[in-house]
Amino acid sequence: MATKIITISREFGSGGRTIGRQVAEALGIPFYDKELVEQVALESGFAPDFVAENAEHSPSANRFAYAFSQQAVPGAFNGMSTADILWSIQCSVIQQLAEKGPCVIVGRNADYILKDRTDVLNVYIHAPIEQRAERIVRLYGESEKKPEARLNEKDKRRRINYQHYTGRTWGAPQNYALCLDSGALSIEKCVELIVSASK
Amino acid sequence: MATKIITISREFGSGGRTIGRQVAEALGIPFYDKELVEQVALESGFAPDFVAENAEHSPSANRFAYAFSQQAVPGAFNGMSTADILWSIQCSVIQQLAEKGPCVIVGRNADYILKDRTDVLNVYIHAPIEQRAERIVRLYGESEKKPEARLNEKDKRRRINYQHYTGRTWGAPQNYALCLDSGALSIEKCVELIVSASK
Numbered sequence: 001m002a003t004k005i006i007t008i009s010r011e012f013g014s015g016g017r018t019i020g021r022q023v024a025e026a027l028g029i030p031f032y033d034k035e036l037v038e039q040v041a042l043e044s045g046f047a048p049d050f051v052a053e054n055a056e057h058s059p060s061a062n063r064f065a066y067a068f069s070q071q072a073v074p075g076a077f078n079g080m081s082t083a084d085i086l087w088s089i090q091c092s093v094i095q096q097l098a099e100k101g102p103c104v105i106v107g108r109n110a111d112y113i114l115k116d117r118t119d120v121l122n123v124y125i126h127a128p129i130e131q132r133a134e135r136i137v138r139l140y141g142e143s144e145k146k147p148e149a150r151l152n153e154k155d156k157r158r159r160i161n162y163q164h165y166t167g168r169t170w171g172a173p174q175n176y177a178l179c180l181d182s183g184a185l186s187i188e189k190c191v192e193l194i195v196s197a198s199k
Numbered sequence: 200m201a202t203k204i205i206t207i208s209r210e211f212g213s214g215g216r217t218i219g220r221q222v223a224e225a226l227g228i229p230f231y232d233k234e235l236v237e238q239v240a241l242e243s244g245f246a247p248d249f250v251a252e253n254a255e256h257s258p259s260a261n262r263f264a265y266a267f268s269q270q271a272v273p274g275a276f277n278g279m280s281t282a283d284i285l286w287s288i289q290c291s292v293i294q295q296l297a298e299k300g301p302c303v304i305v306g307r308n309a310d311y312i313l314k315d316r317t318d319v320l321n322v323y324i325h326a327p328i329e330q331r332a333e334r335i336v337r338l339y340g341e342s343e344k345k346p347e348a349r350l351n352e353k354d355k356r357r358r359i360n361y362q363h364y365t366g367r368t369w370g371a372p373q374n375y376a377l378c379l380d381s382g383a384l385s386i387e388k389c390v391e392l393i394v395s396a397s398k
Contacts, residue, residue, distance in 0.1 A: 121383070126372055173325055173370055178392075179378035184320070185396060193377075193392050197384060 007110040012154035013132030016125035112166040127183035206309040211353035212331030215324035311365040326382035
């Protein structure tokens with residue numbers, strides 16, 4: 001498989017982001033996580049026309065293009081949430097990042113956004129809840145909420161977001177070439193397997 | 200991960216059995232598929248007491264042990280289907296095969312049956328339906344039913360059987376260390392990744 005682009009979806013606390021970064025380092029290709037994609041989208045100062053023109057492959061392309069085409073009319077954004085607008089911009093950003101060449105993209109439903117490409121390896125990282133709970137407390141510290149509640153809340157948000165924008169079930173193996181249990185396999189082994197799968 | 204036992208669950212037509220055989224060959228360890236396990240169970244001529252004694256870890260252990268303990272009473276097997284009896288014997292056989300040493304076991308819900316061991320690598324193989332349809336026609340020939348109908352029927356049976364005996368969802372990534380798409384990755388790559396994951 002001549003993979004150029006690797007997308008990584010992950011349960012919160014499974015180490016998917018760390019795995020993604022290490023895969024990118026091992027392959028010597030750029031690493032884009034959610035924050036970076038958001039930043040690119042927000043900082044790029046896309047002209048509305050540009051976004052409208054480049055968002056045609058996104059799920060809400062028509063509504064989006066329509067909203068922007070109506071921008072001179074007061075209240076034209078009614079009915080489009082900030083999340084929807086950001087989603088559309090991010091679809092466009094992710095498609096353009098993929099066009100640039102090989103890379104690793106973590107999160108942002110990139111597997112779905114790039115579904116029409118044939119050079120993408122989609123990966124899903126999960127782990128048992130006890131190991132994820134231990135990991136988030138170690139990395140992000142304690143909080144008022146129990147770690148299990150934090151995990152469930154974040155995963156629920158990711159699941160709903162994925163379902164909303166893609167119509168697919170988050171974490172269903174059919175959407176991914178590889179689903180890996182980072183708890184059973186270790187972070188290092190996951191990196192090794194993804195690198196091997198991409199070659 | 201010091202894996203000794205590899206279980207492989209698979210969608211019909213995904214090449215999971217072939218992958219399992221090749222993994223076993225690559226690692227130089229025995230390969231047990233559904234037919235072999237069934238054969239061992241049926242040919243072993245287990246004494247009822249032996250089976251009753253060794254089936255205590257199986258899901259229907261109590262009912263099974265009870266049925267055998269009542270064997271002198273006519274009609275004692277009422278309420279236990281042949282499938283239930285075979286399942287119980289197979290649980291025992293699989294646990295004993297695992298005790299013997301490293302091996303690859305395909306099918307028979309072995310991931311669940313061996314869930315209390317810590318030396319097991321659970322793998323799930325799937326593939327897009329078009330590729331599976333092409334594969335079963337190539338390997339098993341045409342039949343009156345369309346290949347897609349054959350796939351759905353067989354998968355449905357496996358799903359229901361798994362759900363019935365384990366209470367889990369068949370193909371949910373949480374049950375497996377690796378889920379691999381043999382269509383996206385190729386049979387050879389799946390073998391390579393499983394061998395690598397087992398080391």
